[in-house]
Amino acid sequence: MSLAQLTASHxxxxxxxxxxxxxxxxxxxxxxxxxxxxSRGVLMGxxxxxxxxxxxxxxxxxxxxxxxxxxxxxxxxxxxxLQGIVPGRRLPCGEASVMARLCDVxxxxxxxxxxxxxxxxxxxxxxxxxxxxxxxxxxxxxAVYGMI
Amino acid sequence: MSSYYAGAxxxxxxxxxxxxxxxxxxxxxxxxxxxxxxxxxxRPYEGQWVMLNDQFEPIDADLxxxxxxxxxxxxxxxxxxxxxxxxxVQIGA
Numbered sequence: 001m002s003l004a005q006l007t008a009s010h011x012x013x014x015x016x017x018x019x020x021x022x023x024x025x026x027x028x029x030x031x032x033x034x035x036x037x038x039s040r041g042v043l044m045g046x047x048x049x050x051x052x053x054x055x056x057x058x059x060x061x062x063x064x065x066x067x068x069x070x071x072x073x074x075x076x077x078x079x080x081x082l083q084g085i086v087p088g089r090r091l092p093c094g095e096a097s098v099m100a101r102l103c104d105v106x107x108x109x110x111x112x113x114x115x116x117x118x119x120x121x122x123x124x125x126x127x128x129x130x131x132x133x134x135x136x137x138x139x140x141x142x143a144v145y146g147m148i
Numbered sequence: 149m150s151s152y153y154a155g156a157x158x159x160x161x162x163x164x165x166x167x168x169x170x171x172x173x174x175x176x177x178x179x180x181x182x183x184x185x186x187x188x189x190x191r192p193y194e195g196q197w198v199m200l201n202d203q204f205e206p207i208d209a210d211l212x213x214x215x216x217x218x219x220x221x222x223x224x225x226x227x228x229x230x231x232x233x234x235x236x237v238q239i240g241a
Binding site for chain 1: 179181182185195197211212213214217228229230231
């Protein structure tokens, strides 16, 4: 794929902006609220945490502790293997459908959680998220723009 | 916007025993909660989290379940918090 010149300029009006200039890692980390419900629709748990907006990640990944806060046990969830964290090794994870508050709208997205407690970086991946949200990155100003 | 953890409210005491949540879960459409969620009474709260008492009367509502929990901490076991799904979602402008 190449970035081809448009015949006419394309304008996107974003509704939300996050400033990550204070983030010491320099990564675009935004605070997102997550929640899970049971089969009746009753809240099991909610948690807010910083997640790195990662266009290279196939799916959103959160820590084992977040799963616990959401009332989920990764061992009881459908098994998935995550690759790319440690070369040549696959990290066993459980996958769940979780609610995420993106640009002040609650959407349901797939999320994977390590089965065993491990130090991982929270990432907001493409699956589900990029179906709902348009992102823009203002590199120099260290800002993330979003719109649902 | 540094990383932090703000969730410190135990919701698991509210609303009785929670069922397993997973991609394979199927909605329990016959439960009283599901029936309230499908009723016209829930429509004014679309897109929000609603705290219900054991008579299924709304006590409070908020876009944030964490904020809702903080306002009513500790969450009593005869209260439940539910999300009212919008009947339609607009994508894009």
